Amino acid sequence: MAEVATTRRSRITPEREAELYEAVLELLREVGYDALTMDAVATRTRSSKATLYRQWGGKADLVVKAIRHGKPFSIEEIDTGSLRGDLHAMLAAEDDCTMERNSALMRGVAMVMHHNPDLREAFRNQLLDPEMHGLRAVLQRAIERGEVRPDCPALEFLVHMMVGGFATRALLEEQPPTQAFLTSYVDAVVLPALGVSTD
Amino acid sequence: MAEVATTRRSRITPEREAELYEAVLELLREVGYDALTMDAVATRTRSSKATLYRQWGGKADLVVKAIRHGKPFSIEEIDTGSLRGDLHAMLAAEDDCTMERNSALMRGVAMVMHHNPDLREAFRNQLLDPEMHGLRAVLQRAIERGEVRPDCPALEFLVHMMVGGFATRALLEEQPPTQAFLTSYVDAVVLPALGVSTD
Structure with a gap:
C-alpha cells in the first residue's frame, strides 16, 4: 500500500508535464544539449532533481521526450x-x-x-x-x-x-x-x- | 628577379604536397578538426607555419584541400x-x-x-x-x-x-x-x- 501511494505521488499532471517539456526545449535552444544540466531543468521548473530522474531516468530521455511532445x-x-x-x-x-x-x-x-x-x-x-x-x-x-x-x-x-x-x-x-x-x-x-x- | 626566385622557392613539389595532405588527414583522424592546429601540422610535416599560411591561407582551406586530394x-x-x-x-x-x-x-x-x-x-x-x-x-x-x-x-x-x-x-x-x-x-x-x- 505504501508503494502505491509513492507511485501516485510521483505522477505529474499533463499540464505540469507540458510546462516541464516547454522549459526543457527553452533551455535546449539557449545552451544546447551538452551544456544543459538536470540542475538547470530542476531550477527552472521548480522541481527536485530526484523527481526528474525518477520520472525520466536521465537527460537523453527527458530531452527526446520533450522534443516528441512538441x-x-x-x-x-x-x-x-x-x-x-x-x-x-x-x-x-x-x-x-x-x-x-x-x-x-x-x-x-x-x-x-x-x-x-x-x-x-x-x-x-x-x-x-x-x-x-x-x-x-x-x-x-x-x-x-x-x-x-x-x-x-x-x-x-x-x-x-x-x-x-x-x-x-x-x-x-x-x-x-x-x-x-x-x-x-x-x-x-x-x-x-x-x-x-x-x- | 629576386621576386621570381622567392616565388619559386615557395612552390612545393607534388610529392611534398601529397605527403603534407596525408599528414593533415592523419592528424584529422587523430584529434578532429577543432583540436587540429597549424602548429601540429607544421611540426609533423617539418614545415614552417609561414609556408603553410602562404600556401593555403588557413586551416579550413588546408583541411578541405587535403580531403579533396584523397x-x-x-x-x-x-x-x-x-x-x-x-x-x-x-x-x-x-x-x-x-x-x-x-x-x-x-x-x-x-x-x-x-x-x-x-x-x-x-x-x-x-x-x-x-x-x-x-x-x-x-x-x-x-x-x-x-x-x-x-x-x-x-x-x-x-x-x-x-x-x-x-x-x-x-x-x-x-x-x-x-x-x-x-x-x-x-x-x-x-x-x-x-x-x-x-x-
Missing part, C-alpha cells in the same frame, strides 16, 4: 485517401515558423548524437521508431490501395530520402526546410521513386 | 554511356575500406561545419561545388542521350538524394555506407526519381 500529431492518424495527400498533409501540419525552430533544434541534437550513444538510443527509441512506424502504416495503406507495388525497392529507403531533403538543405544551403521546399521534394523525388505519378 | 578521380571524367553506368562507376571508384575511412572523416567535418562558417565555405567552394559541377556534366550527358527529361523535377535534388543515402545510414543506422548499399540506393531511389528505368 510534435502536434501522430503520422499514422493522417488518412486522406492517397499517398500524395498523406505526405502533403504530414508536411502541412507544421507551419514554417515551427518547422524552422524544430529544424534548428534537431540540427543541434543531431550534431550531439554523433558522439553521444545515450542520446542516439533515446532518439531512435522515442522519436525515430514511432515516426517510422507511422510512416510504414501510411505506406501500407498506399500498398493496399494499389498505389505502390509491395515489392517496390524504394520502400525501405523512405527515411533516407526524407532525411536527405531536411538535412541537406539545412546543412549545405543554410536554409531551413520550408513546407514549399519539402512539398516539391516529395513530388520530385519521393513519390516518383515509389512509382506514384504526381501528374 | 579523392581518386573527377566525376565528370566518368563516361560509360549510360547514367546508371556512370553512377555505379562513381561508387565503384572507392573500395569499402576507403569509403568507411572517408565517411568517418566527413561525418566529423560535417559536425564542425555546423558551427564553423569558414569550414562551411571552404567545403562548399573546394569540394561540393566541383562535385556538383561533375555531377551536372554526368546528368547533362544523360539528358543529351534522352535518358532523362530536361525538365525532370528531380534534377535539382540530386545532391539531397545522395546525401540522404550517405548521411542517414551513417547517422541513424551507425553503419558506414558500403558500395552495395549505395548502389542499391541509386537503383531504388535516384534513378527512378530521374525517370530512368533500372530493369
Whole structure:
C-alpha cells in the first residue's frame, strides 16, 4: 500500500508535464544539449532533481521526450485517401515558423548524437521508431490501395530520402526546410521513386 | 628577379604536397578538426607555419584541400554511356575500406561545419561545388542521350538524394555506407526519381 501511494505521488499532471517539456526545449535552444544540466531543468521548473530522474531516468530521455511532445500529431492518424495527400498533409501540419525552430533544434541534437550513444538510443527509441512506424502504416495503406507495388525497392529507403531533403538543405544551403521546399521534394523525388505519378 | 626566385622557392613539389595532405588527414583522424592546429601540422610535416599560411591561407582551406586530394578521380571524367553506368562507376571508384575511412572523416567535418562558417565555405567552394559541377556534366550527358527529361523535377535534388543515402545510414543506422548499399540506393531511389528505368 505504501508503494502505491509513492507511485501516485510521483505522477505529474499533463499540464505540469507540458510546462516541464516547454522549459526543457527553452533551455535546449539557449545552451544546447551538452551544456544543459538536470540542475538547470530542476531550477527552472521548480522541481527536485530526484523527481526528474525518477520520472525520466536521465537527460537523453527527458530531452527526446520533450522534443516528441512538441510534435502536434501522430503520422499514422493522417488518412486522406492517397499517398500524395498523406505526405502533403504530414508536411502541412507544421507551419514554417515551427518547422524552422524544430529544424534548428534537431540540427543541434543531431550534431550531439554523433558522439553521444545515450542520446542516439533515446532518439531512435522515442522519436525515430514511432515516426517510422507511422510512416510504414501510411505506406501500407498506399500498398493496399494499389498505389505502390509491395515489392517496390524504394520502400525501405523512405527515411533516407526524407532525411536527405531536411538535412541537406539545412546543412549545405543554410536554409531551413520550408513546407514549399519539402512539398516539391516529395513530388520530385519521393513519390516518383515509389512509382506514384504526381501528374 | 629576386621576386621570381622567392616565388619559386615557395612552390612545393607534388610529392611534398601529397605527403603534407596525408599528414593533415592523419592528424584529422587523430584529434578532429577543432583540436587540429597549424602548429601540429607544421611540426609533423617539418614545415614552417609561414609556408603553410602562404600556401593555403588557413586551416579550413588546408583541411578541405587535403580531403579533396584523397579523392581518386573527377566525376565528370566518368563516361560509360549510360547514367546508371556512370553512377555505379562513381561508387565503384572507392573500395569499402576507403569509403568507411572517408565517411568517418566527413561525418566529423560535417559536425564542425555546423558551427564553423569558414569550414562551411571552404567545403562548399573546394569540394561540393566541383562535385556538383561533375555531377551536372554526368546528368547533362544523360539528358543529351534522352535518358532523362530536361525538365525532370528531380534534377535539382540530386545532391539531397545522395546525401540522404550517405548521411542517414551513417547517422541513424551507425553503419558506414558500403558500395552495395549505395548502389542499391541509386537503383531504388535516384534513378527512378530521374525517370530512368533500372530493369
